[in-house]
Amino acid sequence: MSGERGVDGLSLEEKVGQLLHVGIGNGYGETDAGWPAEETGEVIRDLQPGAVRIYGSHRAGPYAMAEYANRLQEWAAGVDHAIPLLLSADCEYGTVDVVGHGTRAYPSLMGRTVTGDPGLAREVSAAIARDARSMGLSMTHRPVADVHTNPDNPVIGVRSPGTDPATVSRYATAALEGIHDAGALGVAKHFPGHGDTELDSHHDLPHVTDDRERIEEVHLPPFEALIEAGVDCIMTSHVLVDAIDPDRPATLSEPVLSGLLRAELGFEGVVVTDAMMMDAVAENYGVGEAAVRAVAAGADLVLTGYVPHEDLRETRDVLLEAVETGDLPESRIDRSVERILALKERVADGRQVDPIEALEVTGSEAHRSLAREAYERSVTLLTDDGLPIREDDTVLLTGVRGVGALKPHFDRAFGPVVTCSLAPDGTRTGDSKPATVPTADALPTVRDLAAGVDRAVVTTYNREGVPDFQRRMVEAVAGEAPTTVVSLGLPNEFPGLPEVGYLATYLQDRLGLPDPVPDAAGRAIVGVLREPPAVRESLPIGE
Template identity: 35%
Template sequence: MYTNKKVTQLILSLSIEEKVGQLFILAFAGEDKDYAFDLIKTMHVGGFYITDDNAHTKKDATILASQLQLQAALRACNAPLILGVDQEGAWGILTKETDLGPGNLALGIVDDIKITEKMYRVFAQQMKSIGYNTLLSPCADVNSDPDNPIIGQRAFGEEPMHVARHVAAAVKGISQGDNLSCAKHFPGHGDTHTDTHQTLPVVDKSFEQLMSQDLIPFKKAIDENVSMIMTSHIKYPQIDETYPATLSYKILTELLKNQLNFNGLIITDSMNMWAMRKNYLPHESAILALKAGAHLIMLSEEHYENGITDYKEIQKQTINGVIEAVKQGELNESIIDSALSHVLCYKYTNICLNQSKEALSEKECTHISNFSAIQAIKTLKNDAGHWPLKTAHFNITFAANPKGYDNIVNSRGIGPNDPRTARDTILSSLNKCKCHYSHISYQDFQIMLQKESSFDSTAPIIIITEDYPLPGDRFDTDAQIKIVNKAIKIWHDKVIVIGMRSDYELKKYHDLKTYICAYSSRVVSAQAVANALIQT
C-alpha cells in the first residue's frame, strides 16, 4: 500500500516530463496499440479514454486493457492507468456484448433507486471484468431545459432531488461493482441551449440558483463518495465572468473543493471539444485547467475533427506546452506536484486490477436490463382506448428519416452508441413472431402524407418516433414531429405514437389521442415495445 509519504518520495524522483504526463488521459485512433504504448513510455500518460474504435469485442478489449496496464507497470511510476469508458446507459461501449438497460431517463421514470443501483452495478462489473476501471458516469445533470441538445436521455430527469437520488444510487452501484465512478458535467449541463461539442454555452444562473438546483445531484454524489467529477465547458458569468467551469478557479477550487468538500479527482471533459478549441490554444486551456484545480486533463478526439486535424500532434503540443510552462515558471511546479500526489494516492489506493467482489451472473445482469426497460414503458395518453391494441392487425411506420441512422455511431466512437436501431429491432421481432401487421416504409409514408391517403382498414397506424444522443449532432426530431402532426390531421384517432425517446414531444401533439413512451432508443427498450405489440 502506498502512503502519502511514499508517493511524495516517488514524485521527488520523477522528471517534469514524467510528472506532467501522468496528469493526462488521452485517446488514440483505431487499434493503433503501438502509438498507445509510445504514449505510455515516452509521454508518461496517466490513462486512456477507450471506445469501440479501440477494441470491437470483449475479448479484444480484455487483451487491450491488459497490455496497456503491463506497459504502465514497467515505468518508474508504476501506478495503474485510468482506463475510462462512457458506460452510462444512453451511451455505452461493446453494446452487443454488455447489458446497458434503457438509459438514465428511463431509469428515472421507473423511479426505483434499487433498480438504478443494480443497473450501474452491472455496468461496473462488466467493465471491470474486461479491465476498464473507470466509468465516466453517472450523468448528474438536471434536465432543466427539455430542448437541451446533448443531455436528454442521459439525465435521470428534470427535478433536482429526483435526479440526486438516482445519481447517489448509481454511484453506490458502481462501487458495488468494484469500479470508479465519475459524476458529470459539473456544475451542470442540463440548462443549456447549445452543445459544448460545438460551441461554448452560457448559463446565467446565480450561486443561489445553482445550489438549489443543478448542484444538488453533485452534492449527493459527493456524499456517496463518488470517485471523480467531470467538469463542463460552460460559462457561468454570475460565478466567474472570465472563464468557463473547466478553467475556473472559482468553480473548481472555491466551489467544488472548498464549499462542497469534494476530495476525489477532478477530470476535465474533453479539451478537444469546440467549446475549448474555438476559444483557447490546446496547451493554454490545459494550463488554465490545472491552475483552476483540475487533477486530470482529458483529450478524447472529437469525431467531427477527424479529417482536418493531426490529433497526435495536438496531444504532444498540449503536453509539451504544459511542460514548457513549468520550466519557464508560467505554471508553478507545486501545482503539478499537488495534483499528481492526489492522483497517485487515489490510484494506488482505489484501483484494483483484479476482480475482487462477488459478481452478478450473466442471467441476473440481463434480467436487470430487460426488467428496467419494461418498467419504463408508460401509457401517457389513451383517450380513445386504443391501447392495448384491440385489433389483430395493425399498421406500423417510423417517423425518422433512415438517412439519420448513418450518424448514430460516429466515426471514432465518441459518444458511443449501438449500431442497431430501434426500428430494426422492432421489425425483426415482429417478423419472427409472424404478427398480422403491415409495415409502411418511410418513403411510402411520405407519399401517403402528401396525397392524404385514406385507409380502408379499421386497423390503427402506429408511428414510432426515435431520438439518439449524439455529440456534436442532432437527430431529426423536429422533422418527426411535423410528420406525426400531419398524420394526426389526416387519420385522427387511428394514430398511435410510441416514443423511443423522451416524452417532451407529447406537448407538440395537441390532437393526439394515444401516446406510449419508452424513454429510450436502446435495443432493450425496442424489444420491450415489440413484445408489447406482439402480446396484443
Template identity: 35%
Template sequence: MSGDLYRLAMTVLHPGFEGTSAPDWLRRALGEGLGGVVLFARNAIGEGLVRDFRAENPDTVVAIDEEGGTVTRLEVMAGSSFPGNRALGVVDDVELTERVGRQIGRMLAEIDITLDYAPSADVNSNPANPVIGVRSFGPTPELVSRHTVAYVNGVQGAGVAACAKHFPGHGDTVTDSHLALPTVHAAREVLIERDLPPFQAAIDAGVRSIMSGHLLIPALDPSAPATLSRTVMTELLRGELGFDGMLVTDAIEMRAVAAMFAPGEIAVRALNAGVDAICVGLSTEDSLREIRDAIVAAVRNGTLPEERLAEAAARVRALSTWYAAQASLRAKVRDDIDESAGLRAARAALTTSGTAALDRGPLVVEVNTRFNKAVDPATPTGITSALASMLPNTERVQMEPEGELPAFDERPVVLVVHDAARHPWVRDTMAKALALRPDVIIVDTGIPAPPEGAIHVATHGISRVSALAAAEWLLR
C-alpha cells in the same frame, strides 16, 4: 525539472485513439507514464485491448462513457442492455437504479476498466436542452440527487470508479457544448438550490471522480468556462463542496473550449483551474506530445506551478490505487449476474396512452431526429428490430429530419420519434400522421409530448431493452 516533469505531464493526459488495437505511439506513451486512456465504440473494446495497456503501464486509468441508454460504447451496435437515466428517474426506484449501476459496473469490471464517465448528475431543468435530455434522471434536484447516489453506489460497489458529470450542471442550456460554448444564465442562488445538490450528494456518497462541463456561468465566473475557471473548479468544487477526488475535463476538442484556445493552452488553463486529468477524445502521437510539451513549458516559465501539476498527477495515481484496492470486490461481484435488471427497469419506465394489439407486421416509420454528439451515430433505436423479431413482414422506412411522410397502406403504422417535446417539426409530423391515420401508434424514445387521444408509448430513452419493452406492450 527533468524527465520527472515530463512524466508528471504525461500522467495527467488521458487520450482516445483511432483503431481497434493499441497503436505503437500509445504503447510508447504508456511506457513513458501516460496516466490514462479513453475508450470509444470505434476501438472494438475487449479484455485483450485493456490488457495491452496494462502491459505497458499497470496503473493506467482506463475510462469509458458507459451511461446505459442512449450513451453506450460497449453495446453500440445492438443497443444497451440497460435503460438510461431518464427511464430510471421515471421509475424512481433507487434500489433498481443501484442494481442497474451495479450491473454496468460488473460489465466494466469484467474487462478491467477503471473509470466509468457516469452518471450524468445534471438536472434537466430546461426542456429545450439539446445534449442532456434523457441522459438526466429528471428535472428536479431531489430526484436527480437520490438516483445519482444510487448509481454511484452501484458502479463503485462493483469495484469500478464512477464519475459524476458535468459540473456544475449542464441541464439549463440550449447549446450543445460539443458545438459551441453554452451559457447558463441562472443566478448563483438558483444554481446552489437546483444544480449543485446532485454533485454534493455524489461527493457525500464518495464518488471517486467528477467531470467538468464546458459551460460559461456568469453568476460564478463571467470570464472563463467552468473547466478553465479556478473560481468554479477549486473555490467552489474543492472548497465549498469539499471534493478531493480526481477532477477530469470533458473532451477538450469540444468546440466550447476548442474555439477559444489551442489544446495545450486549454490543458494548462484547466490544470491551473484545479483540474487533474485532461480528456482528449481523439489524439495522435504529435498532438499528445504537443499538449505534454505545452504543460512542461508552462511549468518552466512559471505559468503553471509545478506543485499544482504534481498534485494533479497524484490524484490520478490515487484513483488508480483505489481501483487496484478493489480487486477482491470485483472478484466478488463477477458472478452477480442479473440479466433481467435492465429489462425490468425498461418495462417499469414505459408510459402509455390508448390501447394497441398489433397482430401483423407493421410499417415502422423512423423519424431520424439527429442525436447529439455524445451519442454514437451507430446507436439504433431498436424499435423496428424488436417488432420484427416478433412479427414477420415488419418493414422499416427511415424519414429524414423535417422530411415527408411515406405513403401509408392498410398495414398498421408505428411512428418512431425522439424528443417530441423539444422539436416542433416532430410534433407537426405526428399531427400529419394522425390526420392521415388516426390509428397510428407513436413511440417516443426521448422527452415525449403525447398528442391528445393518440396511441402513444414513451420509453424515455434509447436502449435495446427499452425497444423490447415497447414492442411487448404493442403486442400484448
C-alpha cells in the same frame, strides 16, 4: 501499487504525464481492425499518461476488449515507474458504447428514474460497472448529475436522472452506490451543471445565465449529495456560468473549480476535465494553453479526447514549460498527482484482467434478466388510445428511428407488419444533416400505408424542440388508422400531438445511443402494445 513510486519518486516529466487522460478510438491510435496501434504504445512509453479514455463502439466482443485493455496496461508496465493506467469510457447505457457485441444496454438514467425504484437504479449501475471492470475499465464517466431544467437542451436530455434537484440527487447517488458496489470509480458530470443550456458544448460555448441563488438551489444539490456519498471524480463542464465567472468556461475557471468546488463544497477527489477537443474549448484556446489554464484553475486529469498524437505531445510539452518557467507551480502538479495515485490505489487489482471472466460476467443470465426488468419497468404509457394491438392485427410500423430494430419483435407479436423507415436506422435525425433528415415527400406514402392496416405505430425522436415533420407525420398516420407513438428520445412532443396512444421510452440520447434499439427494449415496447399497463397521468419525472 506494489513496486511503484509515489509522487516524491517521480520526475517532473513523469508527474506531468500522470495529469494526461489521453483518448484512443474513432480512428485515432488504433489499427484498422480496432486494436491499439503501435503508435499508441509509443505515446504511452513517451508521455506516460495517467489515464486512457476509450472512444467508439468496437467490433470486438468482451474477450477482445479485455485483451485490448491488457495491451494498454502492458505498455504502461514497461515504463520506468510502472504505474498502471486508469482506463475509462462513458458507459452511460452500459458497455455497448465501447463494445460492439456480446454485451448489453440498460435504460438511460432518466429511464431508470421513471421506474420509481432507486434500488433497481443501483443494481443497473452496478451491473454496468461489473461489465466494465471485467474488461479492464476501472473508471466510467457517470453518473450524469445535471438537472434537466431546459426542455430545449440539446445535449443532456435522457442522460439526466430528471428535472428537479431532489430526483437527480436521489438517482445519481443510487448510480454512484452501484458503481462502488462493483469496486469501480465514478465520475459525476458536468459541474457545476449543464442542464439549463440551449447549446451543445461539443460544438459551441453555452452560457448559464441563472443567478447564484438558483444555481445553489437547483444545480448544485446533486453534486453536494454525490460529494457526501464519496464520489471519486467530478468532471467539469465547458460552460460559462455568468454568476460565478462570466469570462471563462468552468473547465478553465479558478472561481468555479478551486473556489466553488474545492473551497465551498469541500470536494477532495480528482477533478477531470471534459474533453478538451470539444469546440467550446478547442475553438477558443490552444491545446497547450487550455491544459495549463485547466490545471491552474484546479483540474487534476486533463481529458484530451481523441486527437492526433502531436496534440498530446503539445499538451505535455506546454504543461512542462509552464512549470519550468514558474507559471504553474510544481507544488500544484504534486497535489494533483497525489490525488491521482490515491485513486489508482483503490483499483490497483485491475492492471490485468481475464478475458474468459469478461465473457462470463457480460454474458451472465443475471445481467440479461436485470436488463429485461429495467426496460420493462422504464417504459411509460401516457395514453392508451388505439391499444391493445391484437396478435392478428395488421400493423404499420413507421418513424424516424428504430424501425429496422423493432421489426423482428413486431413480426413475432402481430399479424402482417408493414414497415416504412423514414430515415435510415442510426442516423442522427435532428443534427442538421439534410441528407438524412426526412422530407414532407414521405407523408403521402405513410398516409396511404396507414389506410390499409388495422393499427399504426410511429417512432419519434427529439432531443430538444419537437421537429415539425414528426408532428405532421403522426397527424398523417393518425388520420387513417388508430395510432400509437413510441417516443425514443425526450417525450417533449407529447403535448403537441393529436389524440393518439403515447409510449415514452427515454431510450436514446443525442447520438442515438443505444443504437439499434436493444432486444430487451424492443420486447418491453411490444409487451406494452399488446397488454397496456395502467396509464400514467403525467410524465413521471420530478416525483
